[in-house]
Amino acid sequence: MTLRFDQEIPALGNVxxxxxxxxAHLKDNKTGAxxxxxxxxxxxxxxTHQTAYDKVVQLWQSPAFNAALSQYASIPLRPPAQHKxxxxxxxxxxxxxxxxxxxxxxxxxxxxxxxxxxxxxxEQRRVTLADGSALVLNxxxxxxxxxxxxxxxxxxxxxxxxxxxxxxxxxxxIVTTEHGTVRVVGTRFSVKTGKTTQVxxxxxxxxxxxxxxxxxxxSVGQHTEIKPQSVEEISNIDTGKAFAWLKGxxxxxxxxxxxxxxxxxxxxxxxxxxxxxxxxxTRITGNYKxxxxxxxxxxxxxxxxxxxxxxxxxxxxxxx
Numbered sequence: 001m002t003l004r005f006d007q008e009i010p011a012l013g014n015v016x017x018x019x020x021x022x023x024a025h026l027k028d029n030k031t032g033a034x035x036x037x038x039x040x041x042x043x044x045x046x047x048t049h050q051t052a053y054d055k056v057v058q059l060w061q062s063p064a065f066n067a068a069l070s071q072y073a074s075i076p077l078r079p080p081a082q083h084k085x086x087x088x089x090x091x092x093x094x095x096x097x098x099x100x101x102x103x104x105x106x107x108x109x110x111x112x113x114x115x116x117x118x119x120x121x122x123e124q125r126r127v128t129l130a131d132g133s134a135l136v137l138n139x140x141x142x143x144x145x146x147x148x149x150x151x152x153x154x155x156x157x158x159x160x161x162x163x164x165x166x167x168x169x170x171x172x173x174i175v176t177t178e179h180g181t182v183r184v185v186g187t188r189f190s191v192k193t194g195k196t197t198q199v200x201x202x203x204x205x206x207x208x209x210x211x212x213x214x215x216x217x218x219s220v221g222q223h224t225e226i227k228p229q230s231v232e233e234i235s236n237i238d239t240g241k242a243f244a245w246l247k248g249x250x251x252x253x254x255x256x257x258x259x260x261x262x263x264x265x266x267x268x269x270x271x272x273x274x275x276x277x278x279x280x281x282t283r284i285t286g287n288y289k290x291x292x293x294x295x296x297x298x299x300x301x302x303x304x305x306x307x308x309x310x311x312x313x314x315x316x317x318x319x320x
Contacts, residue, residue, distance in 0.1 A: 018042070019052035115142035115157055121269045122293065124245075129154075133173065136162040138192075138245055139267045159266075160192035162246060165204075180210040180226040189218075190243065197226040200242045248290050257282040257304050261318070264300075268293040275319035279306055 022039055043049050117137055119125050125137045130147050137143060141159020152173045154161070165173045167186025175182040179197040182189070187204025191197060199208050201218045209215040211228040218224055221239055225232040241251040250267075252260050258280035265272050267290050274280045282304040288296055294316075301308045301318050309317040 015046075015048050015052045019049065019056050023053065023056045114144055116145045118142040119159070122267050122290075124248075131168065131171070132166045134164045136246060138162070156191055156193055156197075158193055160190060160245075162188070162190040162243070164188050177226070179228050180208065180231070182226075183207045183209065196232075199224055199226065200237055200239070202239055202243060244287075245290070249287060250290060251287045252284050254283050254285050256280060257284055257300065257318075260284045260300060261297075264293060264296060268297070271315045272297060273315065273317040275306075275317055279304060279318065279320055282306075 022042060026035065026039060043053065117125065117127055117135075119137045119139060119141050121140045123139060126134060127137065128134050129145070129152075131152055133152070135143065135154065138160035141161060142157040143161055144155040144157060146153035146155065150171055152168070152171050153176065154163075154174075155176045161175075163173070163175065163184075165184050165186050165188070169185055173184050173186075175184075175191050177191065177193050177197040179193075182191055182197075182199055184204065184206045187206055188202040189204070189206050190200045190202075192199075199206065199218060200223050201220055203220055206218050207215055208218060208224055208226050208231050210226055210231050212230075214230050216224055216231045216234055218234060221236055223235050223237040223242070241253070244251045250260075250263060252263075258274060261272050261274060261280075284300065284303060286303070288299070290296070297316055297318070298308055304318070306318045306320050309319060311317060
């Protein structure tokens with residue numbers, strides 16, 4: 001999840017954690033009049049307290065978030081003691097619980113239950129298929145296999161996959177997504193799902209078809225996007241850049257920090273926020289290893305003249 005904010009976030013490391021802690025505490029049925037009075041005093045102490053608390057309430061009232069958080073109802077979150085260190089630890093625990101639930105609600109976890117092969121965030125997995133073809137499943141991805149009868153098929157439910165297809169003229173290999181299909185006999189290519197289906201070809205030929213019938217043929221070093229109604233115009237790509245993730249790297253050429261973080265976020269176990277629109281438009285060029293995404297976030301922050309604020313293990317904010 002990549003979060004974008006148009007304005008700078010005030011006192012993220014302190015006030016927001018307190019708001020989350022208070023919200024979780026007041027959900028406990030053991031709270032009483034003394035707790036309510038203390039909470040009222042906390043709200044009255046600073047106008048930013050009410051603002052921070054309202055943000056937590058808004059998040060909680062999201063139907064999808066509320067449904068996902070139901071499984072956390074049994075987690076005991078005890079009231080904070082008088083010691084500041086204990087309050088901080090309790091606030092962090094509440095923060096992690098909420099953000100974990102938010103992450104669960106925002107992903108396609110229900111769809112992934114249908115998958116035969118999945119990868120976690122930051123994980124890549126190579127699998128040899130029944131016909132000798134192979135696929136490499138990128139981070140946070142899921143596929144369902146269909147080798148029944150004469151068909152060789154894979155449904156990419158989410159994420160991205162790279163395919164090395166064994167040639168078989170009698171049994172074309174078909175990759176299906178929500179937008180259309182990619183049909184091949186023998187080739188190497190990648191397919192990535194999202195708002196559209198993106199296809200990159202490393203070798204051979206592929207035929208991309210939209211749900212409503214339009215199709216285009218791609219060859220080596222070409223790219224297109226499939227939408228339900230159409231297949232976009234073909235463009236040329238730098239294959240070294242397009243397939244760099246297979247070697248554990250990401251390559252960017254004069255791209256905005258927002259775009260870089262959006263891509264990096266697919267490999268990072270948590271949310272990354274950019275604190276203002278101007279910072280998000282900083283241009284980035286570089287070739288980066290994916291071994292340590294937290295270190296890479298710090299590197300990008302240095303390049304952009306920003307600093308990182310770690311709200312919890314699940315949320316990092318970049319701000320000036």
